[in-house]
Amino acid sequence: MGVMNELINPGVVGSLERILAAASPGRRFPHLAGTAGQLDGLGLRGRTDLLSAAMLTDLPGDYPAAAAVFRRALKDPDFTGWMIWPVSESAATLALARRVPGDFEDCLSLLAELTPRLTGEFAIRRLLAADLDRALAVIQRWTTHPDWQVRRLASEGTRAYLPWAIRVPGLTARPAATLPILDALYRDPVEDVRRSVANHLNDLARHAPDQVVATAARWLAEPDANTARVVRHGLRTLVKNAHPGALELLGFAPASLAVTAPRLDRTVVELPGDLGFDFDVANTGPAEARIAVDYVVHYAKANGVLADKVFKLGIAVLGPGESRTFSKRHAFRQMTTRVHHPGDHALQPQVNGVRYPAAGFTVLT
Template identity: 80%
Template structure:
């Protein structure tokens, strides 16, 4: 995270000071200048907040005055990059100070103007949290904006679980509230916009799976060439969770299958290490079978329980009587996003949402213990 913190550094502060000084003649930016020497040991978010507090102290104490300065600064092409984040936060703070005025709507317009210079997706969350319906009434209009980055902001800024951003509980409580935005953008000509739409839909799937499947079905009924890909990406979590409607919609209905237990290349995995396994799927039914093949690792936790994670393995089509062997090597390495604990783990296969053949194996941290070369695991 240290490298991320340096996205706002003393050089960025000095550039922002120069740009705003030119856009705000007569205003002293002493507080902003002082932040250049106070960034050490601060996270990126903390640096953003520090600069925003300085801007609030240096600039006019009302939204309209500060917004005019920020708009003049847009004439400078160097007014871009991570210096934009504290600027957007400052605008939101001032606009929310007098929410009953037109500052609220003008701030949304300003964020749309600023977002091509970095992104305004973090600051916009505060306006959404303050008055969701009022904000969405403006944001839905962005879906026809000529700048694709503003169209992307409409989808990305309103995601339920936008990374790095504050949560807006009303979005999760009212999953239908943002669907008009997605309906307008799922066929957008720009890939970055469509990807945001898919990620937004996947966020909604956490708490409104049936509504998400119904939305995806509507899109597939009026598709363009990119719609199937958008739907697959938007339903990826439901597919892993074996949601019947998602599986059916993506063409993976129930099938008559025989699945062999996984054959492990070892029953003990030393950290760091890998577990290789293979297994066979056979279509024992009378019709062709389309397969979505996954595997599940049930990781041992420090408290003795297990936590599962589903991993995609592939798709396939088998005719009646046909079989296919699948193989995979799964890595076990300590990461910032997953801490491995020694103990009994379980590997489980998942085909078209049905779980098969849970098989135990051991993860150890003691490097003195020899590897077990047995090619079978212990089914449970």
């Protein structure tokens, strides 16, 4: 995260101070300028909060006046990049503080104006948490916006499990609330928008799997050239988790298969290291079989208990009697998102949601 933290650095602070001062003649931003020397040791979110708090001290105290400064700043092409995140957070803070009619909706409009410079998907979460229905009524209109980045914001900003963003309880409690947005965007002409829709659908699958499968089935009944790909990506977690409806919808019907235990290229992996493996899948039935081939790594936790994670390997169609070998190298590296512990592990094939015999190995740190 060190490199990510530097996305907001003293140079960014200096540029933001200059731009805001030019957008509000006669006003100085001393607290914002002072943050340039306070960034060390802070993560990206911490730096964002620091700049936002400083701006709130320097800016006019009411939302409309501050929003006017930000809109004038948009005339400067240098008003872009990661400096926008603290700006959007400041706007949300002011809009929510006054509870004056019109500020809430105008702040959403301002985030839509800012999002082509840097996505407003993080600040928008606070507005969603404050009044979900009121926010969604505005956001739904963005699905026909001429700027694809605003359309993407409609989907990305309302994801249940948006990375880096605060959770909005209403989005998990009411999974159907955002489906009208996805229905309007799954055939969007821009790949980035469709990718957001698929990721949004995949988020919903964590707590509303049957609703997600039903939605995907509706889309496949009225598809365009990209719908099948959107659905595959949106159902990826359900396929990994062997959800029967998702497997059936994607054509992975139960099949007569013979799957060998994995052949490992070593039984001991020293960190950092790799484990090579392969296994065979044979169609032993009389009909063609479409298969989703995954593999499961059973990781040893600190207490010695195994925790499994499914990884995609491939999709294939096997004729009657046909066999195919699947292989890969799996990396073991210490990461912030996964800490490896020494001990006994296992690797297991999974085909069309069914798990087959595993092979064990040991990880040494």
